Amino acid sequence: MAKATFLEAIRQAQYEEMSRDERVFIMGEDIICNVFGTTTGFVDAFGTERVRDTPISENGFIGAAGGAAMVGMRPIVDATISSFLYPAMDQIMSIIAKSRYIYGGQARLPLVIRSCLFYGNSNAAQHSDRNYSMFMNVPGLKIMVPSNAYDMKGMLKAAVRDDDPVLCFEDSTCWMSKADLPDDPDFLIPLGKGDIKREGSDVSIIAIGGAVPLALKAANDLAGDGISAEVVDPRSLVPLDKELILRSVRKTGRAITVDPAHQTCSAGSEIAALIAERAFDALRGPVLRVATADTHLPFSPAIEKALYPSPERIAASARQLVGVRQSENA
Amino acid sequence: MAKATFLEAIRQAQYEEMSRDERVFIMGEDIICNVFGTTTGFVDAFGTERVRDTPISENGFIGAAGGAAMVGMRPIVDATISSFLYPAMDQIMSIIAKSRYIYGGQARLPLVIRSCLFYGNSNAAQHSDRNYSMFMNVPGLKIMVPSNAYDMKGMLKAAVRDDDPVLCFEDSTCWMSKADLPDDPDFLIPLGKGDIKREGSDVSIIAIGGAVPLALKAANDLAGDGISAEVVDPRSLVPLDKELILRSVRKTGRAITVDPAHQTCSAGSEIAALIAERAFDALRGPVLRVATADTHLPFSPAIEKALYPSPERIAASARQLVGVRQSENA
Amino acid sequence: MTDGQNDRSLEKYRRMQRIRQFEDLAEAIHAQGEIPGSLHTYAGQEASGVGACMALNDTDYMVGTHRSHGHPIAKGAKLRPLMAELLGKATGICKGKGGSMHLSDFSVGSLGETSIVGSGVPVAAGAALGSKLQGNGRVALCFFGDGATNEGAFHEGMNLAAVWALPAIFVCENNGYAVSTPASATVPVKDVAERAKAYGMPSIIVDGQDVDAVEAAVSEAVERARTGGGPTLVETKTYRYADHAVNMGRILLDRGGEVDEWRKRDPLTLYRAKLIAGGTAATLLDAIEREVADEVADALQFARDSAWPEQAEAFDDVFVDRLPIPDFITA
Amino acid sequence: MTDGQNDRSLEKYRRMQRIRQFEDLAEAIHAQGEIPGSLHTYAGQEASGVGACMALNDTDYMVGTHRSHGHPIAKGAKLRPLMAELLGKATGICKGKGGSMHLSDFSVGSLGETSIVGSGVPVAAGAALGSKLQGNGRVALCFFGDGATNEGAFHEGMNLAAVWALPAIFVCENNGYAVSTPASATVPVKDVAERAKAYGMPSIIVDGQDVDAVEAAVSEAVERARTGGGPTLVETKTYRYADHAVNMGRILLDRGGEVDEWRKRDPLTLYRAKLIAGGTAATLLDAIEREVADEVADALQFARDSAWPEQAEAFDDVFVDRLPIPDFITA
Numbered sequence A, B: 001m002a003k004a005t006f007l008e009a010i011r012q013a014q015y016e017e018m019s020r021d022e023r024v025f026i027m028g029e030d031i032i033c034n035v036f037g038t039t040t041g042f043v044d045a046f047g048t049e050r051v052r053d054t055p056i057s058e059n060g061f062i063g064a065a066g067g068a069a070m071v072g073m074r075p076i077v078d079a080t081i082s083s084f085l086y087p088a089m090d091q092i093m094s095i096i097a098k099s100r101y102i103y104g105g106q107a108r109l110p111l112v113i114r115s116c117l118f119y120g121n122s123n124a125a126q127h128s129d130r131n132y133s134m135f136m137n138v139p140g141l142k143i144m145v146p147s148n149a150y151d152m153k154g155m156l157k158a159a160v161r162d163d164d165p166v167l168c169f170e171d172s173t174c175w176m177s178k179a180d181l182p183d184d185p186d187f188l189i190p191l192g193k194g195d196i197k198r199e200g201s202d203v204s205i206i207a208i209g210g211a212v213p214l215a216l217k218a219a220n221d222l223a224g225d226g227i228s229a230e231v232v233d234p235r236s237l238v239p240l241d242k243e244l245i246l247r248s249v250r251k252t253g254r255a256i257t258v259d260p261a262h263q264t265c266s267a268g269s270e271i272a273a274l275i276a277e278r279a280f281d282a283l284r285g286p287v288l289r290v291a292t293a294d295t296h297l298p299f300s301p302a303i304e305k306a307l308y309p310s311p312e313r314i315a316a317s318a319r320q321l322v323g324v325r326q327s328e329n330a
Numbered sequence C, D: 001m002t003d004g005q006n007d008r009s010l011e012k013y014r015r016m017q018r019i020r021q022f023e024d025l026a027e028a029i030h031a032q033g034e035i036p037g038s039l040h041t042y043a044g045q046e047a048s049g050v051g052a053c054m055a056l057n058d059t060d061y062m063v064g065t066h067r068s069h070g071h072p073i074a075k076g077a078k079l080r081p082l083m084a085e086l087l088g089k090a091t092g093i094c095k096g097k098g099g100s101m102h103l104s105d106f107s108v109g110s111l112g113e114t115s116i117v118g119s120g121v122p123v124a125a126g127a128a129l130g131s132k133l134q135g136n137g138r139v140a141l142c143f144f145g146d147g148a149t150n151e152g153a154f155h156e157g158m159n160l161a162a163v164w165a166l167p168a169i170f171v172c173e174n175n176g177y178a179v180s181t182p183a184s185a186t187v188p189v190k191d192v193a194e195r196a197k198a199y200g201m202p203s204i205i206v207d208g209q210d211v212d213a214v215e216a217a218v219s220e221a222v223e224r225a226r227t228g229g230g231p232t233l234v235e236t237k238t239y240r241y242a243d244h245a246v247n248m249g250r251i252l253l254d255r256g257g258e259v260d261e262w263r264k265r266d267p268l269t270l271y272r273a274k275l276i277a278g279g280t281a282a283t284l285l286d287a288i289e290r291e292v293a294d295e296v297a298d299a300l301q302f303a304r305d306s307a308w309p310e311q312a313e314a315f316d317d318v319f320v321d322r323l324p325i326p327d328f329i330t331a
């Protein structure tokens, strides 16, 4: 147990699972050179058959991961940046998400596709996608968006052991954050289990990925105003821990979703809709959404930052909500 | 003015716009052979330069539409079935949606990408996608999902004249429905304007594409029970006529969204979240969602049909909602 | 005659007969409305599928296309579950969830027939990669059409297989058309086989109406794949008799006398004549035809007698664990 | 000497100097933190970009890549808006919204530099299609790297251009690497040019360090394109001096003495020597270098003096009409 970063958590999870199970291998562009530091030492440990540099052909190698999984392997694909999933959408949507079903359960596709959410750092619209919600609309893909190194390690290990395809989205704003990482080789956090990151009684803030630290910061600030915010981290979006979210909202009576993605058809919108449908009777005010503005992300740092969720925006929403109650009670 | 089908409305819109403007041309797979009947007579009228059969390479020809648009053309792409948009996601998301922005407005991309929602007819999971919500999460694409022949014609003509990229989703369950089609060459229905398809006072049913006829049927049935349902058809999802939806819900105090897509991260969920956020004070009950079950669409007719929205499911939701009010009032 | 070669020949004949009779029956019952959805038949291309699959071991893998009935039969699949699948029954090979575009029998290495054009190529490359990593000596064969070679997925899958010298065989069944579009209008080379040059990959062009020739060509490719020599592109020149599909839009394509020309080189007729010329008794072949007729009829009976899937089944096989079933289904 | 040829030569030299000096400065100020985001420089590849673009008319189109600074300069773009873009200023060629991966000046036919590998190829095919439909005699040239040829988008764009005989020129700038991965590990043919065979497309391999040779090769391709002969694949053998990029992960790649070897064939040094050998006065070239130095310095000053974009600008250019601005921005 030692403090380590989110990136190091990924490295450890992969390293441990590759050590444990020969069927696990990893491939992607520039894996060997190890651009983001998640495969340090892997070639020495596992050799170039199990640590494979691919040609730049995301549809090809992600589809190949599907084929390899069908014949008994357990591939991890490092697709680097989530924008590079678009060229592979054919294989992800039509093959990986659907093969088990269309063949009536004959196929099994245990594979993990990792990619990072590379936003907030002046890399412009083509490189800044936070696109997990697109994959939520098609059944057949498990989806995880961890918010800290501890969850990252436990969930990625669970994902590698899962018999279904898992998309792992890694929020690059969390890369350098640290946590104590258990070294128990069977440390696992099951997919589909959310986590209360902070308990509170006045308002539930359901935050995703890199929005979780922002929500925690906001909750801290709100405490100064006497507002007790609960921070709920779904951690995985498919399956979604609906009961955890609903229980929290039924307790606090107020809900804010926070999602680093564009608002329209975001995971945050889905969760808001869930709450409005299933926890309506408990609600004391509107379900507010804090998300990235529905415009592209510009390069210029002068105008990029303000478009994202921030602790200030979250806290302002919470104050607005609680204010609504206070005036009602008055 | 003569009664004609939805498919014929598409043909007329394309024909009229190609006649009006030389820059408009159409391409796609098997356009000349005219598989679904939307290009009948086009080769004779416009020649094979403007009516182009493409190789099976959706990313290639959809991207080429983007390039042609950038140099002053106004392409219509017939991508046939919406599942075939996945191989083209790279060009749609990274080039077509984003080029104008990343080049600071230097590019203009007037083009229309048509595809049909080919579900409900035993074509199995790979051919049955209703995937418009995925495209709603990325800014830069206008999205229309008309529910009848009249809207189809007017909106498609407007889309061809629009200076921004438009995705036109054609619900195949509406293909054979008929309406009187104006033959005014400038008959246009602007994108971004929804339509009240039936007025009512007890509950707002916001329905998309092929769900609109289902909602109208349900509204009819509900009238028999003394429940007055308003049916709201957004017609275009981007831009979305939020005010029309909110006005209706503020009037009726109850809302049901109906979307033929899978529920999770659907357009229906987005609209539900919008209502829960912006019309909360008017709500007398939860915002209910009727959508396709979050599973793949199976081939067997024995088990496919029940997964979709139906008039019965819509009516049951309305009764549940109104019941809630009635017991409250009691 | 009971020598091994002759047994193989009869097996080839049998499998071609199975495909033809299966397709003829499927077309007929589709016309009667017993098969829902669309139907893309394989009649005319039997020698391509059977020749290629007979060059494989039972444990080798095969990936196919929307034109999915012929490939698994060629690979040795039993007919009952295939026909039951076409009828959407619970006993179908895909439990009624796949249907006509997805007949795939994993138990004979038929790893999936995918209806998205070109999408099988990366999958087959991946299966070959799996074999390589497992060192199990298996190869993966991928069928696709002329039209599919225009897709990016084809390019990427071929390239990956070449770069990694994977034990894969890519069989382009060039039937001259993609739906209504002639290959000459979309494939800017005379032979699809030329496309192998982009990957430094060897290629073979073979008469797709001659089952022995196809088997020989694919055997050469299989040998190369199994011995570490990497992938091969095999182009079989063939033809489909029927329209692209029924119930998938209207395909108004007049192919003139072309179909009749090709029927003169019908793979079954040709092979029957060849076997008889080689000394096989016509009665033996007649018997095979009758046996196959019985098999096909039995498959249909089985399919008809089978139950529909239960509604809850729609929620199985999305994931390994069944999904929760929504209230509106259980209510 | 004032003949046309010599003017062209000096212009080539000037544009190569512009690129080199622009890149050297960009690298320096990026290191100081004045340029946000990542930076992929073009130093070493100048002869490829300039030779190719000098073969085009001003009205012809050009599409490029993430390594975006060299191409528009080669096509004749002014430096001020490019440098202002790198700094994220409102006066930038993309109003500060594109940045280093998207320097593109539509006014000189530079139709876009796209940072998704391979994605420019279909766009260029489309621009060429537009030219063909408009009958305006313009051609479209597309730059991309060796790594990009592994993408499906490359295959599909090439194929489309070949099938439709579009007036397009595809220039593969083969610098031997994609990030850290040598071309030999991902491109299973000796020369990328061989890939043209899959499309029945003519190809040319040219020394990418020799600006005249590149211009000649591309001119041949342009002539073919303009006269209805369809597309050509030109492969320029070249090299980038810097790492793949700065600030885009850590690229721990030791290229050994390779960089030094290539520097011996530096395109600017080679061309300077050639011009002097041909009778151009060294002082003339020195003067050009100084003029360019002033231009580049002026561009940086302009960029520094320019204002940042207004926050509302983030909502412009998604569509032709400005988007509504959300409350949290206006508040």
Ligand SMILES: Cc1ncc(C[n+]2csc(CCOP(=O)(O)OP(=O)(O)O)c2C)c(N)n1
Residues within 6 Å of the ligand: B029, B056, B058, B084, B087, C066, C067, C115, C116, C117, C118, C144, C145, C146, C147, C148, C149, C175, C177, C178, C179, C244
């Ligand atoms: C990506 C994609 N685009 C389009 C289609 C529609 N489609 C189905 S089959 C087919 C033609 C395929 O031609 P070919 O590859 O030659 O195979 P064949 O049908 O001749 O066996 C097309 C265009 C599809 N299924 N998938």
Ligand SMILES: Cc1ncc(C[n+]2csc(CCOP(=O)(O)OP(=O)(O)O)c2C)c(N)n1
Residues within 6 Å of the ligand: A029, A056, A058, A084, A087, D066, D067, D115, D116, D117, D118, D144, D145, D146, D147, D148, D149, D175, D177, D178, D179, D244
């Ligand atoms: C689709 C996609 N995959 C991966 C990347 C990440 N990436 C950026 S540049 C690059 C290498 C490109 O190599 P090449 O085409 O040879 O161009 P070069 O950088 O050598 O000029 C990669 C992998 C990307 N931008 N887009």
Ligand SMILES: [Mg+2]
Residues within 6 Å of the ligand: C145, C146, C147, C173, C174, C175, C176, C177, C178, C179
């Ligand atoms: Mg074909």
Ligand SMILES: [Mg+2]
Residues within 6 Å of the ligand: D145, D146, D147, D173, D174, D175, D176, D177, D178, D179
């Ligand atoms: Mg390169």
